[in-house]
Amino acid sequence: MRVERFLTDSAQAFPEKTALVTADRRLTYAELNRLTDALASSLAAQGVKRSDRVLVFMDNCWEAVVSIFAILKAGGTFSPINSSTKGNKLTYIIGNCEPAAILTQGRLMPVVREALAEHPGRQIAVLSTEGRNGVPEGAGSFIAALEAEATPPAHGSVETDLAMLIYTSGSTGQPKGVMMTHDNIEAASRSIITYLEGRSGDIVLNVLPLAFDYGLYQLLMTFRLGATLVLEKSFAFPQAIFDLMRRERVTGFPLVPTMAAMILRMTELQPGFLPDVRYLTNTAAALPAEHIAQLRGLFPGARLYSMYGLTECKRCTYLPPEELDRRPGSVGIAIPGTQAFVVDDTGAQVPPGVEGELVIRGPHVMQGYWRNEQATSAMLKPGPDGVIQMHTGDLFRTDAEGFLYFVGRKDDIIKTRGEKVAPKEVEAVLHALPGVAEAVVAGIPDPILGQAVTAMVVLSNPALTEREVLAHCARNLEDFMVPKRIVFKDALPRTDTGKVSRRLAAGELEQAA
Structure with missing residues (x-):
């Protein structure tokens, strides 16, 4: 198609139905x-x-x-x-x-x-x-x-x-x-609609840029279903967005972690404040387990989908909502019609619990990078059976039942004191501390350690001190994983699509060192 x-x-099926709602126009x-x-x-x-x-x-x-x-x-x-x-x-x-x-x-x-x-x-x-x-x-x-x-x-x-x-x-x-071909987009959208149980009666809010594939697919999937898309330019004024969602009776609410953090800092919100929302989705980066629990409290009647994806194939995995209580840190299983598995440096699949690179196969995988054969060949490689598969460059592990857990980007791993530290593990501990709204961890060059584990933190409780944060980390992390420094900020650096940028944070932390 x-x-x-x-x-x-x-x-043809719904000619007079509202397809698109924007600030200045409604179109059938x-x-x-x-x-x-x-x-x-x-x-x-x-x-x-x-x-x-x-x-x-x-x-x-x-x-x-x-x-x-x-x-x-x-x-x-x-x-x-x-x-x-x-x-x-x-x-x-x-x-x-x-x-x-x-x-x-x-x-x-x-x-x-x-x-x-x-x-x-x-x-x-x-x-x-x-x-x-x-x-x-x-x-x-x-x-x-x-x-x-x-x-x-x-x-x-x-x-x-x-x-x-x-x-x-x-x-x-x-x-x-x-x-991405028409076939690639058709396969990706069909798979996502399947596990989200999309329907023509859905009304989906999108505040994410259409230039960001997560935002773009809200448009593509909504129109494929014959549903309604409510399109806004940003989430800068959440209360105004919530009022709009109530007026339009929005049923689908795509999030990124930045938006989740903003919502959870709004202490006046009550459970069920958006009663029509039947599902929430999250991708771009993993939600901390604490944020997942708090969102479920605010949206008691909604299903929350924790997901992982790359622009190069749109979506890789999703966690069925009924699994959230058993494995809140997992990003789930391969989306319908695709495969996802973890391999070592030789390309062989690794057993449960062993870290390796995530590989994706399926009809949603890109054709390659435009006029960039070197980058294409580094990511798209033939598997043992000759079928092309996508090497994500991300480190994962599986549990005994095959559910996937994101460890970190290969190039994000911090090497300190001869040990390897996954920033995400440190961030998860920081997010579990009451008073921490957001955190990003990076390795900063150090003449003795090689790299020093350093954290940039946004507080929801301004009374929290660096000593208290470090003490919390020391109680919950191995000693080589404890940050050497905590830098408090009003906001974390982000990309154009709103994702927290570890690279930009590392640059700021290095300059401030």
Whole structure:
């Protein structure tokens, strides 16, 4: 199934149903279908053809949703770009994927112009969401394009064509373009919908960027189901979001750990304050066990799914909610229709309890990194039977029943005093201390220890002292794992997608040392 059918099939089945709710517009499936037809026709008139890349450089808005499905209807490959992206990074992306067009917002045109100035000979159509009379210099009118003849072009694309090129933020170096076909997206969305028990009556809130695959799939899965997506730009004002959720009777609430920490710091919230929510999901990073317990207390009628995934395959594992009490620290089992197992350096599977690298197999695994054979071959390797499998670079272990536990990134492991320390283990102990809201742990170069275990902590109880935190760690960790220093901060450093950045934290801690 080609991905644009997520919209067209639902438009046929539920034409008058509300598909999308944003701050300034509500659109039915029929209205969205017509708008995407019109924009697809306009893109084709601009020269966009089968397999051409088109950048969607916008924040979370209805125009971004229309853009994604219009590009697919034109036979192109959409590439969502975070609206916080700066000119130098956009310059790199343009040079890397050579887009045929860029769909953007008027306020972002200065960044687009800066990036295009570095590619003076490249022919790229630019459409801005500003009104017809207010189109920024150098751009066509997105609004006028929506008034084009509403007949999508016949493009001849097939399910094995690329549907999406999504750039990873990357811990080092330039971002890499993850290549996902229509088949990849179909398989991933079908699998996730299966274990979430998705239904057409769902109303899903999404405050995560559409340029972040977790946020993007809220759109894709909702439209595939014929459900309703409530799209917001951020979680900066939680009370306003909660009011919106109550008004719209939201049933699905995707979280990242940052959002969970914000919610749990709001002491005035009472259990059941969002009574319509039937499920919560978490990915991007593992939730501390203490946060899981507190969230379950606030959402007593909801199912909580702890998950693990990578942009390179969308989702790897999920923990069935009924297993939370038995193994709150687990990220579960392979998602339906896929395989996940732990191997040693030779590629052989390891027994339960032994740490190794997580390997993923299935129809949701990417095709590779765009124009980066070296990075592709490092991640996608043939298994013993010749089938390509994805080596995640993450350390895991399993329990006796095959449930998976995240240990840490291979390159995150701290080597101190000749011992290896997984930052996540130290963070779990820190999160268990009342008064600690968030924590991130990194290894800082040390002439004697090699690396010194160092923690950056955000407090919910400002009276807590470094001595008390260290004493708690000493009671619960082996001596070589106890941080040598605790640095208190008002907030932890984060990536554009809101994930806590261990790399940025390490840089700040090293500078402050």
